[in-house]
Amino acid sequence: MQVLTSIGSQLVDLCSALLLLTCFAIVAQRRLSACVDLFALQSAFLVVTAALVAYLTGNQHIYIAAALTGVIKVLIIPRVLKKVIDHLNVKRELVMHVNVPTGLLICGGLVMLAFFIAQPILPLGPLLTRDSLAIALAIVLIGLFTMIARQKAVSQLVGFLVLENGLFLGATAATYGMPLVVELGVFFDVLIATLIAGIYTNRLQDAFDSVDTDRLTVLKE
């Protein structure tokens, strides 16, 4: 049992690390459709992590959450985003607020920050997912940073979804998942948010012939 837990803990850590790695890939990637693919990959890692935790702890409801993640974040949302991208005239992020090398450095800093912040609470967490909490925090911060660094609405949306993945990982790591009702609610929210943002991006494209959210400045009173 001890061995199994220790191996399981290693596996969970590995998967979490892969999640973090895809984050960096997303930050470095300029092509929009590739960003979406990377997000799908990240979600797939998330499914594996959640399933591992479910298997090792025997919490049945995490399986449901994992399955939902698979359906919504690996299949539906990437498909919706691809459709949106098809509609756009620009397929890649040309100008960024923060260029890629700087962005990667900042993200490295954020990971360090996350570990630093999580340090005092890590020993208190469950043995199995101890390090995942810090990683989850790092993913949340990187997701938020992506939203700031990018100009195109689609990549901001990807940033938001990454952030949400981080939250999900955090919830799984810290407490072995939230109550199922809450999780269902969150999934529904994310799905709706993506749909709305997708429609909004298309309208943005039609109105300004661009999806730079910088252009929204003119809406200010």
Next chain:
Amino acid sequence: MLNLLWLLLGGYVAGILLPLCLQGRPESQRLTSSVAAIVATSAGVALGLFGLTSLEPVTGSLASTIPQLTLAIRLDSLAAFFVFTISLVGLAASIYAIGYLRHFEGQTSITALGSLFNAYLLCMTFVVLANNGFFFLLAWELMSLLSYFLVVTQHQKAEVRYAGLFYVIMTHIGTAFIVVAFLVFFQSAGSFSFEAFRHPGHPLSEGMRTLVFLMTLIGFGTKAGIVPLHVWLPYAHPVAPSHVSAVMSGVMIKTAIYGLIRVYFDFFGGQFPWWWGFTVLFLGATSALLGVMYALMEHDLKRLLAFHSVENIGIILLGIGAGMIFQSYGLKELAALGLLAGLYHTINHALFKALLFLGAGSLLYATQTRNMEEYGGLLRRMPWTGFFFLIGAVSIAALPPTNGFVSEWLVFQTLFLSFQIPTVFLKLMLPIAAAILALTGVLALACFAKAFGIAFLAQPRSTHARHAEEVPVPMRMGMGILATLCVALGIAPMVVPLLDRVIASLAGISIASKVLAIDGWALAPVNVEFSSLSTPVLALLLVVSAILGWGLAVALGGRLTTRRSKSWGCGITLTPRMEYTATGFVQPIKRVFSTIYQPTVKLETEFLAESRYFAKRRHFEFHIEPIFEKYLYDPLVAFFGTMADRLKVIQGGNLHLYLTYIFVTLIALLLLAV
């Protein structure tokens, strides 16, 4: 009891769903929604009576998945009384709606109107039934929102949208205060259940109790419409469909009275310092007087009625406030009397105010206008409406033999009995409140002499009024029920033992045997020697003296001959332009109270070019200063406007900037936590 509750629920739910299923058939939507509401409200009336007569409170609860929220209900006598009142007024309004909704066909969605009305009544019923703070707030907020949607039924008009916005903002501010009060309770009780609120784990400190008092007074006061929080009533009541106004003004504002009694007498168990009662009394007196004074100056019939709601809430609070003062001095019997007067006036006001709003709706239905200056001569054209409106007017002016008289008499007696209080200050203050109430009564009489006289007597002042016709039968029925009840409660004070049940559970003392003195037909304020009143004898006296007067006229006045000729008019043909106008009627009162009204009068005369002796046209304008809006609300709004302008600096308009704000805040907070 459970069957009744299911019938009530089923009726309302059917009333909500059926109109949605019958899209595109306004005729059947109108009928189904009203009939469902009639079934549900009838069940509610029975449920209320059941609750009032049963000795033990009935409770039931349903757990929910949301933490702290239990769908718990408790039908004690206080709740039963309010369920009864709500359902009774709801019943009359639903019958009325069968005819009245026709007015809206083609103008607005009958689906929305029918469904929302049912949902609104349902939520209101649950407000008084709720036995869990969270559930109460949920029902309360739903009730407010649904009434907002009903107010903006005719949202095509800018005036209606403004009124709705005003209302929804005010009611939300009120709810915020109530939430604070309930959170204070929650903190000490550890649970949202009303049971825990009554007996908290560790009692509230003195400061916290005061906070709860102020918060509930402001929060519920906003809904009740006490001065200076009354400003939304004259906007929202007039623009809502009339059967909705009847329910809003008749019973929705009473849910606030329910809330106040529930908190002060139930949660606090009647333990409070004297100044709480005095504050309530003071606000009551102010509301009563200012409400009626502003009502007098209104020429929009429904706005006039809305101001009268402010007045009557004031009268109810006078009774309850006096009761609270007596309670804090341990004068249990008098405290019970004050509550009795307040609750009696609550049901009476619900009845006659609903009646008057339905009457105003009938006038609107027949003439398409709310402006009284365009009515006139309607008594001959709409005799039923006129008769019912007269009963309502007599009732609100507190004249015998109607219910308004009885309850105001009880309030008076309560205030007069203040000589038993040991403090000189209060001994002085309560009679002053009685004097203010007397002034209020007189002004209300003047106001309804104006309303009835201008609207129904003399000659029609407009084409609309000339072509007015009597309203359909269901509308007359709705008004008829309320009018009958107004007279019945005025002659037979038989509700006193039922009200006593409510009070016995709150004040812990039963006074029915003392108030319903002698033979069960006469009322006495606790002490028969002090004063007593027999309403049936009074009514009989009125009838007898009327017959006597007529008899004397016949006996001494010679033969009655009918002479048909033109009215005496100095040889000129009488025209509507010679009639007393509503503005003219109240001119003397406006002069007397000009300090309060601060009127601005503008008279412009255009003369003929040839001679200054001949006026071509006169233009007369007259406004009264809306003091509270000008000196209280406008500065507040301006203050918040300036603050918002200052904050605009950080609103760069750039999405990334906002995200950065969030990001930086998050990091800062995280670092702070470490």
